[in-house]
Amino acid sequence: RKEVEQDPGPFNVPEGATVAFNCTYSNSASQSFFWYRQDCRKEPKLLMSVYSSGNEDGRFTAQLNRASQYISLLIRDSKLSDSATYLCVVNKVPVISGGYNKLIFGAGTRLAVHP
Amino acid sequence: SQTIHQWPATLVQPVGSPLSLECTVEGTSNPNLYWYRQAAGRGLQLLFYSVGIGQISSEVPQNLSASRPQDRQFILSSKKLLLSDSGFYLCAWSSMLHDEAFFGQGTRLTVV
Numbered sequence A: 001r002k003e004v005e006q007d008p009g010p011f012n013v014p015e016g017a018t019v020a021f022n023c024t025y026s027n028s029a030s031q032s033f034f035w036y037r038q039d040c041r042k043e044p045k046l047l048m049s050v051y052s053s054g055n056e057d058g059r060f061t062a063q064l065n066r067a068s069q070y071i072s073l074l075i076r077d078s079k080l081s082d083s084a085t086y087l088c089v090v091n092k093v094p095v096i097s098g099g100y101n102k103l104i105f106g107a108g109t110r111l112a113v114h115p
Numbered sequence B: 001s002q003t004i005h006q007w008p009a010t011l012v013q014p015v016g017s018p019l020s021l022e023c024t025v026e027g028t029s030n031p032n033l034y035w036y037r038q039a040a041g042r043g044l045q046l047l048f049y050s051v052g053i054g055q056i057s058s059e060v061p062q063n064l065s066a067s068r069p070q071d072r073q074f075i076l077s078s079k080k081l082l083l084s085d086s087g088f089y090l091c092a093w094s095s096m097l098h099d100e101a102f103f104g105q106g107t108r109l110t111v112v
Helices: none
Strands: A004-006 A011-014 A019-025 A033-038 A044-050 A055-057 A060-065 A070-075 A084-092 A102-105 A109-114 B003-007 B010-013 B019-026 B032-038 B044-052 B055-058 B065-070 B073-078 B087-094 B107-111
Touching (some): A004 A084, A011 A019, A033 A060, A033 A070, A044 A055, A044 A060, A070 A084, B003 B087, B010 B019, B019 B032, B019 B087, B032 B073, B044 B065, B044 B073, B055 B065, B073 B087
Parallel strands (some): A011 A109, B010 B107
Antiparallel strands (some): A004 A019, A033 A044, A033 A084, A055 A060, A060 A070, A084 A109, B003 B019, B019 B073, B032 B044, B044 B055, B065 B073, B087 B107
């Protein structure tokens, strides 16, 4: 099982639509969660962190469900400029004490918003 | 504010040639530094990470090596490139206090 799994898509939606992406993770001890956005042939950029209580940033809402080990990203009123690949990112807690805490990236979900 | 610089942006190298990609971070001290590779249409694979000067950890066995000669400098190298080394190489940094990582613009390497 992959450590972080996402539906690769693509999600093809019209402008103004609401779209949601889910992501599941395997390490129940993970503590930090993020969504990144990656445009074609560009570097990933941090979109938002995901907090236990859920958080919202404009048209974007992120939710965390620790019991089911999944996080979600909701985009309302989609814009053409939202077309990109959205990466789910989870930290990997070290098995042994003193080990390094690192980020694991999902393969991404591609979103295409059309007029 | 913090910035990260990575160069070159694109590179075409013949099989068997050496490689050196450089990454520097400005505006912060003692960052955690990372090298990732992204194959076409695939996710990011962590290659190396470093928590301090001279401290390098490798995630996967491969044809590549990394070095951190200065606090804010991270170098990815190879003595002899393979065709399978082609990909999009990304340098990133994070602070000691927060987990989120910030990426350089990436280097698109094609080995021919």
